[in-house]
Amino acid sequence: MTLKSTITPLILICTTLCWGYPSNRKTYQGTKEVTFSSSDTKLVETFERSQKMALSYAHDGNDPVGYWYEAALPGRNAFCMRDASHQSIAAEMLGLSKHNFNMMKKFAKNISDxxxxxxxWEIDKDNNPCSADYLGDANFWYNLNANFDVIFACQRLYEWTGDERYLKDETLAKFFQLSVNEYVERWRLEPENILLRTQEMNIKPTSKGRWRGVRGLPSYVENYPGLTNSSxxxxSLYGGFEAYSKMLATLGQKAESEKFHFQAEEYRRHLEEDWWNxxxxxxxxxWTKDNQFADxxxxTYMLWFNAAQEKERIxxxxxxxxxxxxWNIENISHFPLLWYRYNYTQKAYDILTTITSMHRFEYPEVSYGMIEGxxxxxMGIVPxxxxxxxxxxxKIIGEHYLQIDNLPLLGGLISVRHDGNKATRFTNNTTDTLTWEAAYMGKVDELTVNGKKQKTKSRTDLMGNIISYIEVSVTPKMEVKVNIE
Incomplete structure (x- = not known):
C-alpha cells in the first residue's frame, strides 16, 4: 500500500505502523537455490541483502492461509493485491511458486457481488480479510486498479513459469471474466464513461464510518482529495485488458482475444487523446469531481503497465x-526495472547500489523490486x-561479470553469465528445449556461437534503440556461449 507523509487522518488509521525490520525474523528455508555473483561488489551486496530480506517475509504453509509472503506494511502479517502483484515475479526468481499461486487464487476466490x-484488498495469515481495512462487505478499503493489477501479474506469471493454471484454473478464470465485465460496468470504468464517474459510488445503506470514502478509490495515489479518475x-485497465487478451490468445480463443485487445487499445487511445498534457x-x-485535470x-504506472508507447511521450x-x-519507497522499488527497460541504465544502477541505505528499505516490496531489477x-533475463x-x-555498467545460477523459470532452472555487455553463457537445466534469444544493445553484424560466427537479426525497442540478436536452440543440460568478437 502507498504511504505518504501528507496523508489525511483517515488514511493514517490504516497505514500507521512501526517500520523497524524485525531482527528476530527467521528466513524461509523452502528454497535458496538461486545464487548471484559478480565482480561488482555493490550489486552483490544489494542482491544478497534483498534476497535475505525477501525470503524472511515468506512463510512455509503452516498458517491457515497456506503458503504466502508478506506484501503489505511490515508487521501486518498480510498480503495486499497491489504489493503481491508487483512482488510476484521476483518471488518466482526466489522459488516462491507455491506462494504466488495460492495468493493469487485467494484474491480470485473472494470476488463477490x-x-x-x-x-x-488485503488478506491476513489467518485467511481472513485484514481487519485493518475491512469491517464488512459494505465497509472496506479498495483501490480500483487492483483487479487489473492481478490480471496483469497472472499473465506475467504464466509467461515466467509456464504454469497453465494461471490460464485455466476455474477460480482465476472466473475472476478475470468478472473483472473485465461486471466489475467494469458496476464502477463505470468503460472508456466512454470513465470521465463521467462520481466521487462516491456503490455506497450501501450500511456504508458508514471510516471506509465510506475509500470503498473504491480510483487511483493508487491515496492522498489527493476529490478524485473521480486517474491516469x-x-x-491499469489497459494493462489488465491487454494481459487478458494475451491469455486468451495463448488458449487459442482468437475472437475473444481480439475483442479484449481492441478494448485495451480504447483505453490507451483515451490516455493519448484526453490525458496528454x-x-x-x-x-x-x-481527474477531479470538478471535471478538471490535475497533476x-x-x-509510474503509465510505464509499469506499458501504457505509454510513443518515444517522445515516454x-x-x-x-x-x-x-x-x-518519491516514496514503493514507487522507487519499481524504478530499477523501469529505468533499465527504457535504457536509463545509470539511473537504474544508482538506485540498485544505494537502496539499502534508503529510509524504509525494509518495506517488502523493495527487496523484491531490487531482485527483479x-x-x-x-541481466535482461525474460522468459x-x-x-x-x-x-x-x-545492460551492465563497466566491464563487470554478472552471473546467476539456478534461476527458476519455465518449470526448471537456468544459469546465465554475462561478461560485460559482450559475452553471455547460457545453461539450460529445464526439461524442455528452449529458444534462447541472445541479445545485445547496438548494431552488431555477427555473433560467435560456441566459436562459430553467425549472422544476427535486429529489432528496435520503443526508444528507437537497435538491438542485435541471434536465436539458439538449447536442449536440456546444454551450455551455449555467445559473444561479440
Missing amino acids: SKDWCTF DLVA DENKTYHTF GEGL QGTIKKMMERKN IVSGA EASRKRVTTLP
Whole structure:
C-alpha cells in the first residue's frame, strides 16, 4: 500500500505502523537455490541483502492461509493485491511458486457481488480479510486498479513459469471474466464513461464510518482529495485488458482475444487523446469531481503497465518523474526495472547500489523490486512460456561479470553469465528445449556461437534503440556461449 507523509487522518488509521525490520525474523528455508555473483561488489551486496530480506517475509504453509509472503506494511502479517502483484515475479526468481499461486487464487476466490465485484484488498495469515481495512462487505478499503493489477501479474506469471493454471484454473478464470465485465460496468470504468464517474459510488445503506470514502478509490495515489479518475487507473485497465487478451490468445480463443485487445487499445487511445498534457510534455495524473485535470504522483504506472508507447511521450513522462524529488519507497522499488527497460541504465544502477541505505528499505516490496531489477533489468533475463523462449539482454555498467545460477523459470532452472555487455553463457537445466534469444544493445553484424560466427537479426525497442540478436536452440543440460568478437 502507498504511504505518504501528507496523508489525511483517515488514511493514517490504516497505514500507521512501526517500520523497524524485525531482527528476530527467521528466513524461509523452502528454497535458496538461486545464487548471484559478480565482480561488482555493490550489486552483490544489494542482491544478497534483498534476497535475505525477501525470503524472511515468506512463510512455509503452516498458517491457515497456506503458503504466502508478506506484501503489505511490515508487521501486518498480510498480503495486499497491489504489493503481491508487483512482488510476484521476483518471488518466482526466489522459488516462491507455491506462494504466488495460492495468493493469487485467494484474491480470485473472494470476488463477490456483495462487494460490487471487488475482492479482499488485503488478506491476513489467518485467511481472513485484514481487519485493518475491512469491517464488512459494505465497509472496506479498495483501490480500483487492483483487479487489473492481478490480471496483469497472472499473465506475467504464466509467461515466467509456464504454469497453465494461471490460464485455466476455474477460480482465476472466473475472476478475470468478472473483472473485465461486471466489475467494469458496476464502477463505470468503460472508456466512454470513465470521465463521467462520481466521487462516491456503490455506497450501501450500511456504508458508514471510516471506509465510506475509500470503498473504491480510483487511483493508487491515496492522498489527493476529490478524485473521480486517474491516469494510473486507466493505465491499469489497459494493462489488465491487454494481459487478458494475451491469455486468451495463448488458449487459442482468437475472437475473444481480439475483442479484449481492441478494448485495451480504447483505453490507451483515451490516455493519448484526453490525458496528454502537451504544454508540460507529460500525462495528467488526476481527474477531479470538478471535471478538471490535475497533476501529481502516479506516472509510474503509465510505464509499469506499458501504457505509454510513443518515444517522445515516454521520454516526457520519465523526465517528469526524474524531476520529482520526494518519491516514496514503493514507487522507487519499481524504478530499477523501469529505468533499465527504457535504457536509463545509470539511473537504474544508482538506485540498485544505494537502496539499502534508503529510509524504509525494509518495506517488502523493495527487496523484491531490487531482485527483479538485477535479474530482468541489468541481466535482461525474460522468459516467454507461450514461445518456449528466454531472452537475455545485458545492460551492465563497466566491464563487470554478472552471473546467476539456478534461476527458476519455465518449470526448471537456468544459469546465465554475462561478461560485460559482450559475452553471455547460457545453461539450460529445464526439461524442455528452449529458444534462447541472445541479445545485445547496438548494431552488431555477427555473433560467435560456441566459436562459430553467425549472422544476427535486429529489432528496435520503443526508444528507437537497435538491438542485435541471434536465436539458439538449447536442449536440456546444454551450455551455449555467445559473444561479440
